Amino acid sequence: MIDTETPGSPGWWAKRLATELGARQARYDLLDAYQRGDHPLPQGAEQCPNAYRRLQRKARTNYVGLVASAVTERMNVVGFRTGADRDEIGDEAAWRIWQANQLDADAGLVHEASVVMGESYAIVGPPAVEDDIPLITPEDPRQVITASAPGRRRSVDAALKTWSHDIRQEDRIVLYLPGEVWHFHRRRKSSGVTEDGTFDGSAWDVDEELSGALPLSRVPVVRFANRENLFGETQGEFEDVLDIQDRINHTILDRLVVASMQAFRQRWIKGVSTKDAEGNPIDLSSMLSASAGAVWALPAGVDLGEFDEVNLKPLLDAVSEDVRALGAITRTPPSYLLAELVNVSADAYTVTESGLVAKVGNRLLQAGESWEAVMSLAFEVLGDEARARRPDLEVLWANPKRHTLSELADAAGKLKDVVSRRTLQRDVLQMTPQSIARDEADRSGELLDAELSGLPTVEPITNGEP
Numbered sequence: 001m002i003d004t005e006t007p008g009s010p011g012w013w014a015k016r017l018a019t020e021l022g023a024r025q026a027r028y029d030l031l032d033a034y035q036r037g038d039h040p041l042p043q044g045a046e047q048c049p050n051a052y053r054r055l056q057r058k059a060r061t062n063y064v065g066l067v068a069s070a071v072t073e074r075m076n077v078v079g080f081r082t083g084a085d086r087d088e089i090g091d092e093a094a095w096r097i098w099q100a101n102q103l104d105a106d107a108g109l110v111h112e113a114s115v116v117m118g119e120s121y122a123i124v125g126p127p128a129v130e131d132d133i134p135l136i137t138p139e140d141p142r143q144v145i146t147a148s149a150p151g152r153r154r155s156v157d158a159a160l161k162t163w164s165h166d167i168r169q170e171d172r173i174v175l176y177l178p179g180e181v182w183h184f185h186r187r188r189k190s191s192g193v194t195e196d197g198t199f200d201g202s203a204w205d206v207d208e209e210l211s212g213a214l215p216l217s218r219v220p221v222v223r224f225a226n227r228e229n230l231f232g233e234t235q236g237e238f239e240d241v242l243d244i245q246d247r248i249n250h251t252i253l254d255r256l257v258v259a260s261m262q263a264f265r266q267r268w269i270k271g272v273s274t275k276d277a278e279g280n281p282i283d284l285s286s287m288l289s290a291s292a293g294a295v296w297a298l299p300a301g302v303d304l305g306e307f308d309e310v311n312l313k314p315l316l317d318a319v320s321e322d323v324r325a326l327g328a329i330t331r332t333p334p335s336y337l338l339a340e341l342v343n344v345s346a347d348a349y350t351v352t353e354s355g356l357v358a359k360v361g362n363r364l365l366q367a368g369e370s371w372e373a374v375m376s377l378a379f380e381v382l383g384d385e386a387r388a389r390r391p392d393l394e395v396l397w398a399n400p401k402r403h404t405l406s407e408l409a410d411a412a413g414k415l416k417d418v419v420s421r422r423t424l425q426r427d428v429l430q431m432t433p434q435s436i437a438r439d440e441a442d443r444s445g446e447l448l449d450a451e452l453s454g455l456p457t458v459e460p461i462t463n464g465e466p
Contacts, residue, residue: 001201001202002014002184002201002202002204002205002206003201004199004200004201010175010177010182010206011199011201013147013158013160013175013177014160014173014175014182014184014199014204015198015199015201016147017145017147017158017159017160017175018160018162018173018198018199019198019199020145021142021143021144021145021160021162022198024141024142024145025142027117028117028141028142029142031116031117031118031236031238031239032116032117034062034064034065034238034242034245035064035065035068035112035116036062036065037060037062037065038060039060039062039245039246039249040246041053041056041057041059041060042056042059042060042246042249042250042252042253043250055253055256055257055260056253058256059249059250059252059253059256060249060252061248061249061252063245063248063323063326063337064238064241064242064245064326066332066336066337067237067238067241067326067330067332067336068112068115068116068236068237068238070332070333070336070356071111071115071237071356071359071360071363072108072111072112072115074356074357074360074398074400075108075111075360075363075364075367075397075400076397076398077098077103077107077371077395077396077397077398078090078396078397078398078432078433078434079091079094079095079395079396079432079433079434080094080095080098080371080372080375080393080394080395080396081392081393081394081396082094082375082379082386082387082389082392082393082394083386083387083389083391083392083393084384084386084387090396090433091387093379093384093387094375094379094387095433095434096133097133097134097136097375097378097379098375100131100133101133101135101136101137103136106138107138107371109138110122110138110139110224111224111367113138113140113141113224114224114225114226114367115226115236115237115363116236116237116238117141117142117236118141118225118226118227118234118235118236118239119141119223119224119225119226119234120138120139120140120141120223120224121138121139121140121141121144121146121159121221121222121223121224122136122137122138122139122221122222122224122370122374123136123137123139123144123159123161123176123220123221123222124136124216124220124221124222124374124377124378124381125137125220125381126215126381127381132382134377134378134381134382136374136378139161139221143161143162143163144159144160144161144162144221145159145160146158146159146160146219146221146223147159148232153225153228153232154223154369154373156218156219156221156222156223157177157178157219158175158176158177158219159175159176159219159220159221160173160174160175160176161173161174161176161221162174164188165185165188168185169187169188170185170186170187170188171185171186171187171188171189172184172185173185173199173204176214176219176220176221177219178217178218178219179213179214179216179217179218180211180212180213180214181210181211181212181213181214182206182211183206183207183210183211184204184205184206184207185204185205185207186203186204186205215380215381216377216380216381217380218377218380220377222370222373222374222377223370224366224367224370225366225370226363226366228366237330238330240329241326241329241330244322244325244326244329245326247322248319248322248323248326251315251318251319251322252319254315255312255315255316255319258312258315259312270302270303320338323337323338324337324338331355331356331358331359332356333352333353333355333356334352335352335353353401353402357400357401360400361400364395364397364400367395368394368395368397371395372390372393372394372395373390375387375393376388376389376390376393396433398430398432399430403430408428408429408430411428412424412428412429415428422436425439
């Protein structure tokens with residue numbers, strides 16, 4: 001039986017973290033559903049026929065998904081600087097680790113989960129195959145959790161990952177402590193580890209073969225926190241505007257209902273008898289059926305009409321105002337949410353994007369600290385102390401501010417005699433470190449070709465004569 005009562009023991013940490021992770025699942029699932037456009041259906045009639053339910057689904061418009069993607073599409077890592085190589089175009093060893101772990105693509109998964117659900121994780125481990133590249137894996141916050149040291153939010157005391165092993169029909173937990181790792185497993189239950197949110201020491205067994213020492217002095221799990229406060233609490237990028245998204249969906253539902261009803265506006269008849277000459281009731285619905293080829297013959301003195309058309313413009317305006325409010329609170333430009341910017345000047349476009357650029361800049365600072373910690377752990381696995389020094393690590397990001405090619409060319413032309421060529425490439429033309437390195441190699445090749453083309457030609461010698 002695993003000891004879950006002794007503070008600081010592996011079982012105690014597993015129980016504490018598994019319980020907390022289970023309590024977070026509802027929030028994570030809700031935010032992820034909003035991101036995917038699977039919003040709660042807007043409220044309507046309590047007794048909903050199938051046709052009305054179809055309208056409810058059609059009323060959902062995923063504006064909050066745009067709020068998140070507006071941030072993540074501008075979070076692009078282009079290199080690292082380390083204590084061993086402070087070259088302005090980046091450390092090649094760090095970039096090799098990045099590329100070997102396919103993080104050009106998978107880093108976006110880390111950023112998206114963090115922006116949407118408030119946090120995400122990355123785990124650093126020894127090489128998975130016989131090479132010298134540490135393994136870095138992106139992790140979903142619904143499967144991973146960390147516990148921070150008191151007073152030090154970025155220092156991790158313990159971390160836990162859980163998942164279900166489909167082939168072995170097992171639930172598994174991996175617990176990371178400084179310098180050691182513990183593996184637990186149990187027979188798979190109908191509800192997963194995070195669903196039941198418990199760790200019963202009598203139901204779990206330690207996997208002795210996998211548990212043991214780690215080639216790291218630190219916990220190899222790094223947390224990526226979004227909009228974190230001093231208490232360590234995070235917030236998804238659109239978590240505070242879910243009510244506005246629900247309001248938009250509800251107003252769109254009202255518009256769809258009104259439009260559907262107006263396609264067959266209610267008719268009325270005044271002055272017609274509802275009984276025949278013998279006093280029997282008349283079925284007017286069968287006599288006055290609506291059809292393109294129907295002709296209604298009514299007695300003299302009978303009035304026929306229909307209710308007036310409802311003006312949909314107030315509903316359309318209400319949605320637009322709610323979308324603008326959502327954009328203002330989240331600092332998402334109208335070009336993302338309303339597609340209203342057409343043929344505007346570059347200065348006007350820059351003004352509309354200033355809030356988003358400032359917000360993304362803050363997110364880059366936060367995510368950069370986490371990526372630096374990841375790379376520090378990776379170099380610690382390799383035993384490279386110089387590159388593992390945390391204070392000397394720096395992430396190189398692509399500029400989140402967008403410029404047209406003509407703007408960049410104009411600025412480069414004005415500054416070419418003011419700053420160095422490399423500064424011009426990096427800071428003005430916004431070239432990546434890899435692009436700068438290729439350009440310098442191409443320049444060297446051109447210079448060599450020019451030198452060779454300037455040498456005098458020598459006629460071949462045949463039979464001892466020129």
